[in-house]
Amino acid sequence: MxxxxxxxxxxxxxxxxxxxxxxxxxxxxxxxxxxxxxxxxxxxxxxxxxxxxxxxxxxxxxxxxxxxxxxxxxxxxxxxxxxxxxxxxxxxxxxxxxxxxxxxxxxxxxxxxxxxxxxxxxxxxxxxxxxxxxxxxxxxxxxxxxxxxxxxxxxxxxxxxxxxQPENHNLLQHFKGWVIKTEHICFDPQRPEIMDFRVAQHGDCRFIYVLPFDEQTALVEFTLFNDKLLTDDEYEVELRQYIDQFLNPGAYQISETEHGVIPMSxxxxxxxxxxxxxxxxxxxxxxxxxxxxxxxxxxxxxxxxxxxxxxxGKPHRPAPWFARRFKLYDSIFLNVLEKHRHPADDLFTRVYTENPGRVFTFLDEETSFVEEVRLFTTMPFMPFLSAFFNVLRRKIVG
Ligand SMILES: Cc1cc2nc3c(=O)[nH]c(=O)nc-3n(C[C@H](O)[C@H](O)[C@H](O)COP(=O)(O)OP(=O)(O)OC[C@H]3O[C@@H](n4cnc5c(N)ncnc54)[C@H](O)[C@@H]3O)c2cc1C
Incomplete structure (x- = not known):
């Protein structure tokens, strides 16, 4: 061999x-x-x-x-x-x-x-x-x-x-998307829509994601963060509703389909x-x-x-201990979502609109602790405090 x-x-x-x-x-x-x-x-x-x-x-x-x-x-x-x-x-x-x-x-x-x-x-x-x-x-x-x-x-x-494992948060990011070609001009090719919350939330985190290729072609994706996958029909009903209600596409053809499940754990x-x-x-x-x-x-x-x-000669990837705080932040955020401690559409609105620029550095785990504290002050205090204690209890007591 x-x-x-x-x-x-x-x-x-x-x-x-x-x-x-x-x-x-x-x-x-x-x-x-x-x-x-x-x-x-x-x-x-x-x-x-x-x-x-x-x-x-x-x-x-x-x-x-x-x-x-x-x-x-x-x-x-x-x-x-x-x-x-x-x-x-x-x-x-x-x-x-x-x-x-x-x-x-x-x-x-x-x-x-x-x-x-x-x-x-x-x-x-x-x-x-x-x-x-x-x-x-x-x-x-x-x-x-x-x-x-x-x-x-x-x-x-x-x-x-x-x-x-019960001590972990095991949400899924799942989505179905279509690349559509529309009769009318309905996309701005300069602007992808990273989150559009104009879909019924049903107590979850649900949004539409639009990646425009040109004025008449885009990948439109219905995405959820929760722990239950939907049937194909359920994703498609939401996609169709959003396209008809908000895009004004005229007739449209679906040229590609994308479906995915990503662990948020x-x-x-x-x-x-x-x-x-x-x-x-x-x-x-x-x-x-x-x-x-x-x-x-x-x-x-x-x-x-x-x-x-x-x-x-060794394939190691050093992980400085202070950088591990980002794992704690992730757990707390997942806990807020999993326990429905605050409406997700409002959380993301605060994160993106009150922390422009900084939010991308934070998600890249490259902010300083002071910058992180500034970002936390834009979040609702009690839901995150309760999540913090719940995470500690789950991770320590099990
Ligand atoms: C549809 C979709 C869209 C995504 N979009 C984004 C995005 O926009 N941005 C982002 O950051 N992340 C995104 N992700 C998440 C992530 O980036 C991808 O899942 C990425 O492909 C993960 O890379 P990977 O190598 O871990 O897994 P994969 O790319 O899935 O590679 C694993 C490979 O292992 C092979 N394999 C598995 N089991 C066996 C076996 N027993 N024998 C031989 N081969 C095997 C598979 O065929 C596969 O090719 C997306 C995921 C999906 C599913």
Whole structure:
């Protein structure tokens, strides 16, 4: 059995990003095997994320990194300077400060990375279903389609979080969206709508998300943060109602459908469960629990892992203890949502309209403690205080 330096289990967003960063590093000639069960030839999702325009962020500045602008800048589908928001007491643009909102289509990412990896003969890709991943004294051991493989490190993006522990908050972000082409002009291509709360809340957090491609084409998505998936029909009824009531589209055609479920959980993912196995992407707990955003964090974390592999030979990602406060904030926010302590549409209205610019730095976990306290003062006090004590009780007492 051939021994690889690295096996990447799952060649989706995190697996391919890791392979890409390795291919751009001094480790490019190491033997790398990517095991993925799908061909990855369809546009199975789109990723949106924000980034600072040009200047390095605070943490990059401190670490001496030049810029964290995505390496996938050349294949971005859209970039926006302004986003819109429609909440309870405000509807209009949100100042993004130093940030831009960006959209990358899955298919463009898969093709770009696969073309780049094809230039490196030391990087192999096999289409196979992984049956087992296990640590052994000799290395990380993988069985895929009954074939055994071994490596110094296995980077696993196929592990499923449990999402059922009572001490954790286990909400889901679930959505269904259509790319529609409308008869009438009804979108402003310069402004994606990041949250439009003009849908019945039913005591949950429910909103519409609109990514305009041009004046007559957009991805319109109905999204919920709660713990119960809907039937296809239920998502579609809401989508149709919103499109007819607020967009005035005339006749319209649906050209693509997107459906997704993202964990919004504060489960403590074990990123390095054993000596030769490292979990990455959703499996490694890279999803920001309070928002579901995963793409940009995954890029940041994987770049750190590759830097550490180059410097020390170890795939570690240091997590300073004070930075862990953001996990507590996420838990408190999830608790407020889970226990319906305050209407979610009002919470998001306050977050986005009373903290322009700062909210994106906060969600990137790059604010100072003083900035965080300022943001907290814009939130309703009692619901968050009750949530804080409930989180402590759940996490400590269990
Ligand atoms: C529709 C959708 C839209 C999203 N939009 C955004 C967004 O706008 N912004 C954002 O930040 N995040 C978004 N996310 C969340 C997150 O960024 C994505 O889920 C992202 O793809 C997670 O990357 P990953 O590598 O962890 O998982 P994946 O990309 O799902 O990769 C895991 C891979 O492992 C493979 N695999 C699994 N099990 C096996 C097995 N047994 N054998 C072989 N292969 C296996 C799968 O086929 C898959 O390719 C979205 C998620 C979805 C589902």
């Amino acid at each position: 051939k021994k690889y330096d690295f096996i990447i289990a799952g060649g989706g967003m995190a697996g391919l990003s890791l392979a890409y960063y390795l291919s751009q590093s001094p480790l490019r000639n190491r033997s790398i095997l990517i095991l993925e069960r799908e061909a990855k030839t369809s546009n199975d999702r789109t990723w949106c994320f924000w980034e600072r325009k040009n200047e390095p962020s605070r943490s990059e500045h401190e670490s001496g990194m030049a810029s964290r602008l995505t390496h996938f800048e050349s294949i971005l589908f859209r970039t926006w300077d302004i986003v819109s928001f429609h909440g309870t007491t405000y509807a209009g643009p949100i100042d993004m400060g130093a940030y831009q909102y960006k959209m990358l289509r899955g298919i463009d990412f898969y093709e770009f990375v696969q073309q780049e990896l094809a230039k490196h003969p030391s990087i192999e890709r096999k289409q196979a279903t992984i049956n087992r991943i296990k640590d052994t004294p000799q290395g990380g051991f993988v069985i895929a389609d009954d074939e055994p493989y071994i490596a110094d490190y296995v980077f696993d993006s196929t592990f499923l979080l449990k999402l059922d 504060d489960e403590a993912a074990s990123e390095i469960p054993s000596d030769h196995i490292v979990r990455i992407g959703t499996s490694g707990g890279y999803t920001k629990a309070s928002t579901g955003y995963t793409f940009q964090r995954t890029q940041r974390y994987l770049r750190t892992i590759v830097e550490n592999l180059v410097k020390t």
